[in-house]
Amino acid sequence: MDVNDVKPEPDSMINIRDLSIRCGRCETYQTLTAYEPGDGYNVYTYECENSTCRPEQTRTQVEVPVVLDLFARRHPESGCDGGCGTG
Numbered sequence: 001m002d003v004n005d006v007k008p009e010p011d012s013m014i015n016i017r018d019l020s021i022r023c024g025r026c027e028t029y030q031t032l033t034a035y036e037p038g039d040g041y042n043v044y045t046y047e048c049e050n051s052t053c054r055p056e057q058t059r060t061q062v063e064v065p066v067v068l069d070l071f072a073r074r075h076p077e078s079g080c081d082g083g084c085g086t087g
């Protein structure tokens, strides 16, 4: 493949993996546990992975506009089956 065929990443897109989601209750970083493609927005779910918080009480959902969602574009089929834990 010619190097000129490689398209640069658009700066304006959002890579969910670049975000750090912290819990406001226990102040530890939350883990991405679910990904759900939506109509217009993709929804990423983060949960605390400790014994301090109950996930159902502190779960965070981040909605990323589909057109800006770089991570989903790179992993269109994966969902969380091998997609969430890796970059």
Ligand SMILES: [Zn+2]
Pocket: 023, 024, 025, 026, 027, 028, 048, 052, 053, 058
């Ligand atoms: Zn927490």
